[in-house]
Amino acid sequence: MSKTQTSLSFSDMALPSAVLEQLNAMGFETPTPIQQQSIPALLEGNDVLGEAQTGTGKTAAFGLPALAKIDPSLKQTQVLVVTPTRELAIQVAEALEGFSKQMRGVGVATVYGGAAFGPQVKALKQGTSIVVGTPGRLIDLLNKNVLQLDGLKVAVLDEADEMLNMGFIEDIETILKGVPETAQRALFSATMPNAIRKLAKTFLNKPLNIQIEAVAREKATIKQKAWKVQGMTKMTALTRLLEVTPYQRALIFVRTRQDTMDVAELLQRSGFKASPLSGDLNQAQREQTVSQLRSGHIEILVATDVVARGLDVPEITHVINYDLPSDTESYVHRIGRTGRAGRSGEAILFFRAKERHLLRHYERLTNAPVEFFEVPNANQLSQHRQQQLLEKLQASMQADNAHADSDKLKKLLGQWLESDELSAEDLALALLTEQHKQRPLFLKEDRPVREMRNDRPGRNERGDKRKPRAERGGRAADIDFDTYKIQVGKEHGARPGDIVGAIANEASMDSKYIGQIQLFDNHSLVQLPKGMPKDVMHVLKKARVRQQPMGLELSDEQVKRAPRPPRDRDARGPKRRQAGKGAARRFN
The missing domain is CATH 3.30.70.330 (RRM (RNA recognition motif) domain)
Incomplete structure (x- = not known):
């Protein structure tokens, strides 16, 4: 294990000038421990076996030296990064795109299953410099001879232990066998089980073993709350929460750069002072946005994990996980944006039924409970608005006595009432109606957009066994x-x-x-x-x-019902039984 170089900065490393300029523009100043040790080792040509927690900066630890190896004039894949999940692949690709923004001719392609082959194949045939992908899709592209590794200079396995847990170890071995002997290799993992060490011993050449000790976590002081997505869209839930929550500044985390713009736009339409913080902003624009947040011209930022790195605004009282992060360590970094400078903070999570298990990981990681809550329904939000208006009027009445024009306003009101055209009740009702037009005080009853169901397979809300499908209806x-x-x-x-x-x-x-x-x-x-x-x-x-x-x-077009194939009565029974068994395997 190499010695930590605490005084080393990015400018001390032999990184390309374009990369250093971009790091400076992104606000990167001091390397993390894993970066301080891995970057120089990889720049010197060593293979690296890195052991560090998720969220410690491993993407920059392998990504920055990999960029230094790229020759933009060569239209071929020169860097390959393998990740266990689609979400992590997208996150890594976005980070590498950010780091290489000022390197002309360097492109990043993200490939993963569940998406069409066409766009991914097109990107690879254009000779993109960096490919980030999941094991299954990478093997498919290799088998189709679309992904060519002949010119590969760097191969990286990210979150290797997760790949092991997901059963990808054989796929990884298949991919590594196609990596040229001359290519540099790096393997990063939060833990080092025997299978991963064996993999490293087989495919890495005398690697430098870098270990970063896990940071002991104190019990979190941030209150964590979770809402299960049901009964309304996430966007509806978000606007309602922001309306009833007494936040000073709020930071909303979403998955992609496009999401930052979409969610911010919808919040602006609802009257909130919101702005996106995306990778499309240059450093000057980013600093201006953060400055506006501090001053209160903006009260809500919508951001991704990458661009919110290092954001330090003490006024942030609430962090909302509109989309859950791709890994649990990123969750800790997200909620750490609130509760700063000795202040209290609140972290809110939106989760779907299939994501419930992640909450237990968050509790263990933060050493604090996650409480469940419900988003206000239409009736509760109506009552909240009515109460807010009443309090506003009461406060206005107290302040009016000191207003410069209070005597004139009282005289005008008296003239209106003496005219016999309007009673005090009529006048108050008219003003209340105008307020209701601008901001409804009585919301329509919620129209469910999703049926409420118990998470347990085969049970309804009361815990009874489900009715046969023929009774429930498709x-x-x-x-x-x-x-x-x-x-x-x-x-x-x-x-x-x-x-x-x-x-x-x-x-x-x-x-x-x-x-x-x-x-x-x-x-x-x-x-x-x-x-x-x-x-x-x-x-x-x-x-x-x-x-x-x-x-x-x-659309004015009409959907034409597809003709049903003729039924085979002799095969009807067995086919139905087989389908039922298949469904049980899929959903139970």
Whole structure:
């Protein structure tokens, strides 16, 4: 284990000038311990076996020296980074794109399963310098001879222990066998089980072993609260929470740069002082945005993990995890943006049923409980607005006595009342009506966009066994549908299941409220309930299927029901039994 160089800065390292300039623009000053040790070792040509917790800066630890090895004039894959999950692949790719922003000719391609091959193949054929991907998709591309590793200079395995836990060890071995002997190799992992050490011994050449001791965590003083996404969209829940929560400054974490702009735009439309903090901003714009947050011109920032790195604004009282992070360590870094300078803070999580298990990891990591809560319903929000207005009027009455024009206003009011055209009640009701037009005091009852269900498979809300499917019905009855057109079709690799999944997840809509779907080459038609809320429509317009924006819009076309294939009565029974067993394996 090498000795920590606490005084080393990025400028002391032999990094390309374009990279150093970009680091300075991004506000990177002091390397983390894993960066202080790994970057010089990799720049010197050593293979590295790094052991450090997630969230300690490993992406820059291998990414910065990898950029130094790239020759932009060569249109071929020169750096390969393998990650266990799609979310981490996207996060690493975004970080590398940021670091290489001032390096002309250096591109980053992200490849992972569940997305169409077409765009990924196109990016690789153009000769992108860096490829970040998941094991399964990388092997598919290797087998198709689309991904060429002949010119590879650096190969990195990130979060190796997670790949082991997910059963990718054989895939990793297959990928590493295709890496040229001349290529530099680096393996990073939070833990070092025997299987990972064996892998390193087999594929790394006399690696420098770098270990960063885990930082002991004190019990968190930040209150953590979680809401299960159900009954309304996440966007509706977010606006309601912000309306009833007495925050000073709030930081909202989302998954992608596009999400920062979409969520910030919707908040601005709802009257909130919100702004995105994305990787598209240069350093001057970033500093201006943070300065506006401190001064109060902006009260809410919507950001990704990468750009919020190092953000230190003591006035941030609330951190909202609109999207959960790809790893538990990033969660700790997120909530650490609040409760600073001895102040109290609150961290709020939006989670779906399949993400519930992550809450236990957060509790263990922070040594503090996560409490469950409910977002205010329409009636509760109406009462809150009414109370807020009453308190505002009472405060205004007390302040009016000292107002310079208070005597004139009282005289004007007396003249109106003496005219016999308006009573005091009529006048008060008219003013209250105007206020109601601007900000409704009585909200319409919530219209569920997703059916409430118990998380346990095979049980309904009361804990009873589910009724047979024939009694439950596949699609909700008595629904009037409109036909919508989306800009995703067969040429994008889309399937009906992809469309249903995207709509159900993004709009928190039960699939039974999604009607017929018809696929065409460049677009598709889908039936959705009449009277879709505007915020849901906006979310679905930006949602993606196979990495393609849906661009949802009403259509005059009609969905044609696909003809059913003829039934084979002799095979009907066995097929149904087999399908039932398959469903049990998938959902239980």
